[in-house]
Amino acid sequence: MKGRKDIAWKGVRKQRIDQWGHIKPIENDFLLNPLLLDIRGSGIERKEYYMADEIKKRKTPLLDELEEGPWPSFVTDLKKMAEKKPKANDLLGQLELSYKEKKGHWKHGGLVGVAGYGGGVIGRYSDSSELFPNVKAFHTCRVNQTSGWFYTTEALRELCDIWDKHGSGLTNVHGSTGDFVFLGADTDALEPCFSDLTKAGWDLGGSGSDMRTPSCCNGPARCEFACYDTLDMTYDITMTYQDELHRPAFVYKWKFKMAGCPNDCVASIARSDLAVIGTWRDNIRIDQSAVKEYLDKGLNITSDVIMKCPKQCISLDRNELRINNEDCVKCMHCLNVMPKALRPGKDKGATILIGGKAPIMEGALLSSVLVPFMKIEKPYTEFKDLIERIWEFWDEHGVSRERIGECIQRVGMGNFVEAIGLEPLPEMVSSPRDNPYIFYEEYLEEGEEEEE
Amino acid sequence: MSEHIEVGNKKIDVDEDGFIQKWEDWSKDIADYLAKTEGVNEMSKEHWVVVNYLREYYTQYKIAPMIRLLLKETGKRLGQEKAVSNKYLYELFPSGPAKGACKIAGLPKPTGCV
Numbered sequence: 001m002k003g004r005k006d007i008a009w010k011g012v013r014k015q016r017i018d019q020w021g022h023i024k025p026i027e028n029d030f031l032l033n034p035l036l037l038d039i040r041g042s043g044i045e046r047k048e049y050y051m052a053d054e055i056k057k058r059k060t061p062l063l064d065e066l067e068e069g070p071w072p073s074f075v076t077d078l079k080k081m082a083e084k085k086p087k088a089n090d091l092l093g094q095l096e097l098s099y100k101e102k103k104g105h106w107k108h109g110g111l112v113g114v115a116g117y118g119g120g121v122i123g124r125y126s127d128s129s130e131l132f133p134n135v136k137a138f139h140t141c142r143v144n145q146t147s148g149w150f151y152t153t154e155a156l157r158e159l160c161d162i163w164d165k166h167g168s169g170l171t172n173v174h175g176s177t178g179d180f181v182f183l184g185a186d187t188d189a190l191e192p193c194f195s196d197l198t199k200a201g202w203d204l205g206g207s208g209s210d211m212r213t214p215s216c217c218n219g220p221a222r223c224e225f226a227c228y229d230t231l232d233m234t235y236d237i238t239m240t241y242q243d244e245l246h247r248p249a250f251v252y253k254w255k256f257k258m259a260g261c262p263n264d265c266v267a268s269i270a271r272s273d274l275a276v277i278g279t280w281r282d283n284i285r286i287d288q289s290a291v292k293e294y295l296d297k298g299l300n301i302t303s304d305v306i307m308k309c310p311k312q313c314i315s316l317d318r319n320e321l322r323i324n325n326e327d328c329v330k331c332m333h334c335l336n337v338m339p340k341a342l343r344p345g346k347d348k349g350a351t352i353l354i355g356g357k358a359p360i361m362e363g364a365l366l367s368s369v370l371v372p373f374m375k376i377e378k379p380y381t382e383f384k385d386l387i388e389r390i391w392e393f394w395d396e397h398g399v400s401r402e403r404i405g406e407c408i409q410r411v412g413m414g415n416f417v418e419a420i421g422l423e424p425l426p427e428m429v430s431s432p433r434d435n436p437y438i439f440y441e442e443y444l445e446e447g448e449e450e451e452e
Numbered sequence: 453m454s455e456h457i458e459v460g461n462k463k464i465d466v467d468e469d470g471f472i473q474k475w476e477d478w479s480k481d482i483a484d485y486l487a488k489t490e491g492v493n494e495m496s497k498e499h500w501v502v503v504n505y506l507r508e509y510y511t512q513y514k515i516a517p518m519i520r521l522l523l524k525e526t527g528k529r530l531g532q533e534k535a536v537s538n539k540y541l542y543e544l545f546p547s548g549p550a551k552g553a554c555k556i557a558g559l560p561k562p563t564g565c566v
Contacts, residue, residue, distance in 0.1 A: 109561060115547060117542075
């Protein structure tokens with residue numbers, strides 16, 4: 001047995017040149033090793049190869065490929081963690097097997113949680129736990145992140161210490177919903193972990209058919225373009241809707257994202273059901289002396305700013321920049337190129353957009369305008385009233401697993417807007433009607449006689 | 453690699469989350485047993501209202517009802533005019549309607565999304 005293994009590990013030596021011209025010897029190249037070529041059919045070899053308990057370090061030729069190149073690699077992180085955490089070591093093994101067999105080895109679904117909460121923990125079970133006993137259960141915990149992802153180093157250490165104690169030590173910072181994600185816990189570890197988190201003042205985020213953890217951009221904390229306090233609003237919404245966050249009762253998931261300006265650094269338009277994007281309704285503020293400075297420093301305003309304006313509403317008149325604000329579509333290009341000279345107007349607020357989603361049940365959708373301009377001020381009453389009317393409608397008319405965007409497509413924007421009590425506006429039209437066969441209904445008031 | 457629980461003298465197959473695998477296996481004793489694993493010490497009248505409704509609904513539609521419907525119907529059966537709150541359901545079943553109540557009622561594991 002030992003002899004056979006030796007042959008297997010020795011493999012055929014060959015050399016390869018990587019993209020920087022370095023010669024790299026490759027040991028145990030999987031494809032060149034006849035003993036390991038077909039592991040799918042032969043249970044014994046597969047087991048020998050992957051049940052590497054006696055071998056401290058797993059052989060992961062395919063995953064090693066992911067470490068090539070100048071970018072940081074999660075494989076490197078996994079290997080580092082694998083030295084001290086058996087869970088991470090087995091995860092490496094299972095992932096290598098997945099690449100080998102071109103097949104995921106997580107079972108579908110899993111339902112675990114902590115008492116009092118319906119969300120925040122996602123169940124994961126391995127279908128190959130006989131090979132990788134330490135990842136038999138590998139649950140995910142979502143921890144509600146801070147607004148704008150600002151942490152002190154103490155806070156980060158605290159989170160990592162809690163996770164080192166209860167889980168695999170592996171984290172995903174941050175997941176695409178925004179949460180600080182803990183990866184890989186046993187079922188028994190969930191309650192103690194949750195209790196340590198809450199003792200330290202943290203809480204779980206959302207999962208399943210609930211309000212997912214709201215997230216936002218850096219906002220006014222770091223950015224001069226922010227048109228409202230994204231950080232405060234996100235915190236306020238999170239605290240107001242704790243019940244919706246922790247106890248799933250919606251027909252499907254609901255995501256909020258707050259972006260401070262139309263640059264939309266959190267990609268709220270694509271990644272949230274309800275996007276709050278900061279904007280202004282007066283004129284872009286221009287500092288003509290700063291414009292002159294840009295000119296003196298050699299910025300070609302005509303080609304880099306004026307020609308790139310999608311609405312062609314900027315002109316340069318004897319070194320004075322003029323903007324026809326009525327035509328401006330808030331693309332942010334000129335502000336981004338000349339941040340010292342141009343600033344958003346003073347009358348700030350946000351545009352509310354609805355319906356964005358990734359393709360899971362149906363195709364992807366981008367959000368479209370629901371409210372062209374809303375003042376965003378504490379305590380956000382106007383916003384919350386609107387949200388609650390939308391939720392009520394969605395609860396009543398949404399079918400199971402239907403995002404709000406799909407629901408609006410099904411019932412029609414006109415019906416939706418009427419049901420939530422908004423006046424229809426031209427801004428709500430996301431694209432002009434392309435069907436030439438338009439049937440205009442005649443609406444007659446009661447008592448009115450048909451004339452012709 | 454099947455897991456099982458033992459209630460009385462019967463061995464019953466469950467999945468890794470403790471959901472019973474066969475609808476026919478369910479009995480009141482098993483419900484009592486599963487209740488204890490879900491933090492429900494004693495199945496009260498209110499617990500049974502929820503569990504019985506879940507079973508009736510599943511028998512008819514082969515699917516678990518949506519939470520909203522469950523809240524409404526529970527309220528109605530408890531003789532209230534309004535639907536019960538979601539929070540109330542979590543007070544009855546600490547692990548929630550999907551994990552707790554459905555498991556005790558012997559329904560298949562709801563396929564939640566992440």
